[in-house]
Every structure is written in structure tokens, then in C-alpha cells.
Amino acid sequence: MMEKIKSLADLKKLQEHLRTTIGLREKSNEPYLRIQVKVAMATCGIASGAKEVMEVFIEEFTKRNIDAVVTQTGCMGYCYAEPTVEITKPGNDPIVFGYVDCKKASKIIDKYILNNELVDGIIPVNYETIDNH
Amino acid sequence: MANIKYHILVCGGTGCHSSLSDDILKKFQELIIEKGLQSDVQVIKTGCFGFCEQGPIVKMMPDNTFYTQVKPEDCSEILEEHIINGRRVKRLLYKSPETEESVGGSAHKGLLKKQIRIALRNCGVINPENIDEYIAKDGYQALGKALTELTPETTIAIMKKSGLRGRGGGGFPTGLKWEITRASEADQKYVVCNADEGDPGAFMDRSVLEGDPHSVLEAMAINGYCTGADKGLIYIRAEYPLAVERLKIAMKQARQYGLLGNDILGTGFNFDIDIRYGAGAFVCGEETALIHSMEGLRGEPTVKPPFPSESGYLGKPTNVNNVETYANIPAIINKGAEWFASIGTERSKGTKVFALAGKINNVGLIEVPMGITLREVIFEIGGGIKNDKKFKAVQTGGPSGGMLTEKDLDTPIDYDNLIAAGSMMGSGGMIVMDEDDCMVAMAKFYLEFTVEESCGKCSPCRIGNKRLFEMLEKITQGSGTMEDLDKLRNLSYVIKDTSLCGLGQSSPNPVLSSLNNFYDEYIEHVTVKKCRAGNCKALMQYIINPDNCIGCTLCARNCPVNAISGERKQAHFIDQDKCIKCGACMEKCKFNAIYII
Numbered sequence: 001m002m003e004k005i006k007s008l009a010d011l012k013k014l015q016e017h018l019r020t021t022i023g024l025r026e027k028s029n030e031p032y033l034r035i036q037v038k039v040a041m042a043t044c045g046i047a048s049g050a051k052e053v054m055e056v057f058i059e060e061f062t063k064r065n066i067d068a069v070v071t072q073t074g075c076m077g078y079c080y081a082e083p084t085v086e087i088t089k090p091g092n093d094p095i096v097f098g099y100v101d102c103k104k105a106s107k108i109i110d111k112y113i114l115n116n117e118l119v120d121g122i123i124p125v126n127y128e129t130i131d132n133h
Numbered sequence: 134m135a136n137i138k139y140h141i142l143v144c145g146g147t148g149c150h151s152s153l154s155d156d157i158l159k160k161f162q163e164l165i166i167e168k169g170l171q172s173d174v175q176v177i178k179t180g181c182f183g184f185c186e187q188g189p190i191v192k193m194m195p196d197n198t199f200y201t202q203v204k205p206e207d208c209s210e211i212l213e214e215h216i217i218n219g220r221r222v223k224r225l226l227y228k229s230p231e232t233e234e235s236v237g238g239s240a241h242k243g244l245l246k247k248q249i250r251i252a253l254r255n256c257g258v259i260n261p262e263n264i265d266e267y268i269a270k271d272g273y274q275a276l277g278k279a280l281t282e283l284t285p286e287t288t289i290a291i292m293k294k295s296g297l298r299g300r301g302g303g304g305f306p307t308g309l310k311w312e313i314t315r316a317s318e319a320d321q322k323y324v325v326c327n328a329d330e331g332d333p334g335a336f337m338d339r340s341v342l343e344g345d346p347h348s349v350l351e352a353m354a355i356n357g358y359c360t361g362a363d364k365g366l367i368y369i370r371a372e373y374p375l376a377v378e379r380l381k382i383a384m385k386q387a388r389q390y391g392l393l394g395n396d397i398l399g400t401g402f403n404f405d406i407d408i409r410y411g412a413g414a415f416v417c418g419e420e421t422a423l424i425h426s427m428e429g430l431r432g433e434p435t436v437k438p439p440f441p442s443e444s445g446y447l448g449k450p451t452n453v454n455n456v457e458t459y460a461n462i463p464a465i466i467n468k469g470a471e472w473f474a475s476i477g478t479e480r481s482k483g484t485k486v487f488a489l490a491g492k493i494n495n496v497g498l499i500e501v502p503m504g505i506t507l508r509e510v511i512f513e514i515g516g517g518i519k520n521d522k523k524f525k526a527v528q529t530g531g532p533s534g535g536m537l538t539e540k541d542l543d544t545p546i547d548y549d550n551l552i553a554a555g556s557m558m559g560s561g562g563m564i565v566m567d568e569d570d571c572m573v574a575m576a577k578f579y580l581e582f583t584v585e586e587s588c589g590k591c592s593p594c595r596i597g598n599k600r601l602f603e604m605l606e607k608i609t610q611g612s613g614t615m616e617d618l619d620k621l622r623n624l625s626y627v628i629k630d631t632s633l634c635g636l637g638q639s640s641p642n643p644v645l646s647s648l649n650n651f652y653d654e655y656i657e658h659v660t661v662k663k664c665r666a667g668n669c670k671a672l673m674q675y676i677i678n679p680d681n682c683i684g685c686t687l688c689a690r691n692c693p694v695n696a697i698s699g700e701r702k703q704a705h706f707i708d709q710d711k712c713i714k715c716g717a718c719m720e721k722c723k724f725n726a727i728y729i730i
């Protein structure tokens with residue numbers, strides 16, 4: 001059971017805490033930090049096979065003993081290239097891969113995650129966020 | 134382990150594709166082998182950068198240098214200078230149109246401004262089933278700020294100043310709606326989220342609910358604080374099961390943290406939310422019909438006034454806002470009304486989410502600042518028309534909207550301009566049509582939808598739309614008359630003027646706007662019985678060219694209705710009265726002797 005947040009000050013404290021833990025995962029250069037894989041799992045993504053793709057990532061990571069976090073997220077907006085997956089390696093900008101079927105998921109692990117080689121079908125980020133606007 | 138130091142990203146989007154990106158890719162690959170750089174440099178094809186006007190685009194990683202309008206003959210210089218000598222190729226850097234200065238390095242911020250994500254800020258970023266990720270991204274800070282540092286009045290003042298207008302289609306100023314609900318006196322008030330998204334081809338609200346449900350919950354609580362309601366209701370169609378599931382998870386987590394429920398953040402403010410399911414009726418997007426449906430009555434609209442802000446759910450003051458409207462609100466409170474009002478046009482502030490669909494390359498969900506042109510949306514972000522066909526029209530506003538054409542491509546998109554152009558903003562569906570789409574058939578498609586969805590309460594909508602549909606059917610069948618075209622127009626005006634609710638008042642729009650923009654196509658259908666898009670089957674004719682026909686009889690033997698006659702070794706003939714236009718003859722003919730007019 002999560003504890004209730006009793007005031008705005010408490011909420012800010014919790015946010016600070018979450019930011020550091022999540023932020024560490026995202027931004028740090030420390031090599032011992034983990035690789036993060038986000039799979040776009042809105043109805044459209046799931047319909048085009050995102051669930052199976054997510055399973056491939058989880059299975060392969062366990063099998064090959066790769067320390068990575070796999071999470072789901074909402075629609076990234078690239079319907080023409082579903083399923084889409086965003087991968088953040090510690091110290092690198094996040095990269096979005098499109099057209100990721102199960103075969104391509106394994107290829108991404110072989111090429112990008114293990115060897116730092118990219119594969120075709122990367123989707124460039126073409127929008128601004130409210131943080132930098 | 135290979136140690137790739139550089140990645141060269143070549144845009145493989147269709148826009149750049151047609152401007153030689155494949156040649157550039159090949160050239161780089163050749164040069165890399167020639168110079169023995171295979172273990173250091175890798176070339177990769179990417180999706181569209183949303184910047185086709187400046188294509189082909191080449192991006193260098195890891196330093197994020199962005200080269201535009203690259204030609205195959207530039208590849209050698211890029212490799213030589215950028216990778217071997219570590220110097221940027223200045224002449225190929227993007228030049229900012231305002232300053233004419235080269236924009237290099239990772240500072241390509243200035244150049245990719247076409248999309249700003251406010252309502253979609255967390256979609257595809259956070260895990261929607263984990264409230265902690267939302268909190269880390271400023272989640273519930275706006276609610277905390279409103280409850281602790283602002284009064285309901287000052288919060289409403291921020292909403293009014295931001296210029297936010299309803300994103301469900303009508304464009305009513307959100308702050309003003311809140312003020313009216315606040316001013317209504319009652320022992321109980323309600324806040325409603327309209328998640329009854331029903332336009333064909335629209336999925337903006339579903340994406341927000343599935344990707345960032347907490348932003349809607351937080352905004353509803355803020356709305357409750359401002360209007361004086363302690364109860365929120367989300368009206369959502371049961372055919373959005375994933376959105377419902379994620380909303381439920383989000384509500385449960387928010388309650389566990391005490392962000393919904395009693396005494397929120399120790400301020401004494403109580404607010405909780407329930408879900409009400411709709412059965413997927415288009416008319417229930419209309420707020421009075423929606424409220425009746427929530428009350429367990431038939432989903433039929435009633436005359437306004439009284440407006441829901443005065444007398445809504447169970448006769449109590451009710452504030453109805455749409456999903457996307459809500460999703461904007463926490464960002465406005467956190468970043469300020471001035472910030473939000475700095476985006477967009479004079480009378481339409483902020484951004485709008487559109488679902489791009491139809492004959493467009495990059496089908497998807499986009500969020501653009503108000504004031505962007507259709508040309509930018511379709512040809513840059515959308516990557517242009519599929520298969521290099523010619524753009525014909527775009528339908529905005531779904532079945533209530535109209536068709537915008539070539540002449541409207543450079544009009545800045547906002548609420549008022551779209552209405553002036555004969556369409557409307559609507560909830561944000563954008564269906565792109567090319568030269569193969571028949572505008573009469575398109576109008577018929579939307580009418581078919583309206584006839585199906587009309588609730589039947591008022592006769593102009595129930596009977597009028599049916600008559601419109603029948604006339605359109607007649608025209609696409611080739612038996613329309615010029616008189617029908619006048620009748621179409623007159624009846625459309627009558628339906629618009631006399632219908633009870635927004636559905637009927639706007640349902641003839643696709644007919645009127647196609648009549649206005651494509652009258653020549655209607656005339657062709659009626660007078661020469663021709664559909665130039667080749668879409669209306671009844672108007673097509675399969676003809677045998679006697680010069681090519683050698684009389685092999687293959688077509689005659691394959692015709693299911695024996696419409697083809699002719700002697701062996703002599704040209705054959707198709708009896709148009711018998712022909713059912715199945716196309717079997719054309720498929721079988723080995724001599725290209727059969728064509729369509």
C-alpha cells in the first residue's frame with residue numbers, strides 16, 4: 001500500500017526523489033546503469049504486435065544476461081511504423097526504432113544493444129517537448 | 134566487439150526517397166568500403182524527419198550535425214571533412230530562414246519546430262500504468278499549486294488568459310465555461326470528461342487516455358476545485374477497453390496516494406471520479422445527449438438553453454470538457470497562461486492534436502501549433518501523398534466538417550479560418566484524399582455514417598439526411614439529374630437550419646463543401662455519366678479496342694454474364710447493358726485490348 005501524500009510539500013519531495021531515481025536511469029554516463037527499453041503499447045501498437053515484441057526483449061535479456069529495464073508506454077504517434085520501441089543506452093540519446101517485429105527486436109539486441117551498431121528504420125524525433133519550449 | 138564511432142543517418146522517408154536518398158545511401162556505402170572505414174562508420178536509413186522541404190536529409194551521430202539538401206556528389210566531402218578531418222561541411226548545414234545563418238551541431242532545435250507536444254507531452258514517454266513516472270514529470274503539481282497557492286477565481290483567470298478553447302470541436306473558451314459553472318448555485322455540481330470520440334479516423338483522445346491518463350484525472354480535479362464540484366464522471370465508449378483499463382489503474386493509484394478522495398493534499402478539498410460507459414453512439418458526443426445517456430436515458434440531445442453549466446447531469450450544474458482540453462490544463466497551470474498564449478494564432482491559442490489518415494505517407498498522431506498551414510502538415514510532417522499521387526482534398530472535422538482543397542493549403546489552421554474555408558476544426562481527424570478519390574462518393578460515405586448515427590428525434594436530421602443520401606446514391610449510380618444537384622443544396626441548407634443539435638446542423642457540410650469545391654465532378658456524374666476518379670463502378674465502361682483484339686474468345690468465355698460477343702478471330706464487343714463491371718475480361722485479356730472509360 002502506497003502512503004498518502006499529505007501536502008504539496010510532500011508531493012514535491014516525492015517528485016524530487018522520483019526524479020533522481022528515474023533521472024539516473026535516463027541520463028547518467030555511469031556504465032553500470034541499465035539500458036532502458038520502452039515499447040509503445042497503445043491499442044494500435046498492441047494490434048500490430050507490440051506485446052510479442054516486448055516479450056522477445058524480456059526473454060532475450062534474461063537469456064543473454066543483459067541488465068536492462070523493459071517498460072511499456074503510450075502511443076508515440078508513428079502509426080505508420082508500428083510497433084515502435086525507444087531504447088536508451090546509458091550516456092546516449094534515446095533512439096526510436098520503427099517497424100519492430102520479433103525478428104527485428106533480436107536484431108536490435110545483437111546490433112545496437114551489444115555492438116552499438118544501428119539498424120534501418122530509426123525514427124527521428126521531429127517535435128519539441130514542453131521542457132525545451 | 135565492433136567499435137563504430139560514427140553513424141550516418143540518411144532519411145528514407147518517401148519525401149527524401151524521391152529526392153535521391155537511396156543514391157546517397159549507396160554512395161556512402163561505397164565510399165566507406167573504398168576508404169576502409171567499415172569498422173568505424175555505419176550508414177543507416179531512417180524514417181521521415183518531418184522536414185521534407187529541405188531533403189534529402191543526412192544526420193551525423195553522435196554529434197547530431199544536420200545536413201540538408203544533400204546530393205550524392207556531396208557524400209565524399211562529408212566523409213572526408215566531417216569524419217576524417219572532424220570539420221563540419223558548412224555549405225550543407227541548415228540555414229535558418231530568419232537569419233540566413235547556418236544552424237549546426239545539436240542546436241538543430243531552431244529547425245524542427247513544426248510539432249510541439251503539450252497535450253501529448255507524456256504519451257510515449259512515461260509508463261501510463263505507473264503514477265510515479267507521471268509525478269516525476271511534474272504530475273499533480275498543477276493540482277497542488279491550484280489547491281495551495283491559487284484560489285478558484287485566480288485559477289479560472291489563468292485559464293481565461295491562456296486562451297484555451299474546447300478541443301472537442303466547438304472551440305468554446307474553456308475558462309469562460311468554468312466561470313459560468315462556478316457562478317451557477319447548487320448543492321451539488323458535476324465535472325464531466327467527454328471521451329466519446331466517434332469521428333471516423335480520429336483517435337486523439339484514445340491515445341491520450343492510453344498514454345497519459347493521469348493528466349486527465351488531474352485536470353478534472355482542478356476543474357472541480359474551480360467550479361465547486363466534488364464529483365467527476367468520465368463518459369467513455371466501451372469499445373475503448375485499454376483506455377478504460379488504464380483509467381481504472383490510474384484512478385486506483387491516485388486514490389492510494391490521496392490525490393483523489395477526501396482532503397486532497399491536506400487542503401480539505403474532496404474530489405473523486407467515476408466512469409460511465411457509452412455504447413458508441415456518435416450523437417452522444419453532443420453534451421446534452423451525453424448527459425442523458427449517463428442518466429440512463431436514451432442518448433438524445435435536448436434544446437439549449439438551459440446549458441449544462443446551469444442544468445446538466447441530474448439537473449445539476451455540469452461542466453463538460455473534452456479529453457484533449459483536459460490534457461492541456463496541467464501544463465498551462467505549471468508553465469503559465471502567457472507561455473501557452475505565446476503559441477498559436479490571435480484567437481486560437483496553443484496546439485492541436487491531429488490524427489493523420491488516408492492517402493498520406495506518415496499516417497500518425499501529430500501535435501502542431503495553431504496557425505500551421507495544411508501544406509506543412511500534409512507535405513512535411515505527413516511526408517506527402519502516397520505513391521506520388523496528386524493531392525485532391527483533406528477532410529477535417531469528420532462527418533461534420535468539410536473538404537479543404539489546393540487553394541486552402543496555405544491557410545493557417547485555426548478555429549476561425551477553418552470555418553471561413555467551409556470546414557471546421559472538429560475533434561482533429563484529418564483524412565487526406567488523392568486524385569483516385571471521388572468527391573461525390575466521399576460525400577456519400579459521410580452521409581451514410583450520419584444516417585446511421587442520427588438519433589431520429591428531429592425530422593430534418595432523420596429524414597433529410599436519408600434523402601440526401603438517396604440523391605447521392607442516385608448520382609453515383611449514373612441516374613442523377615441537374616435538378617438533383619439543386620435539391621441537394623437546398624435540402625442541405627434546410628437540414629442545417631432546422632435540426633435540433635450539432636449533429637444535424639453540421640451533417641450536410643460534406644455535401645455542401647464538395648458541391649462548392651468540386652461542382653464540375655457532380656456535373657460530370659450527372660451529364661456525361663463519368664467519374665473521373667474511376668471510383669463509381671456504375672459509371673465505368675469496359676471497352677474492347679478492336680485494333681488490339683485478335684478474337685481469341687478468352688474474355689467471352691470468362692464473362693460470368695455472357696455480355697461479350699464476337700466471332701472467333703474477329704474483334705469482340707461488350708454489351709454495356711449486360712456488363713456488371715466485374716473486370717474479369719480485362720484480367721484475362723493477354724493483348725491489352727480491354728480498357729476502362
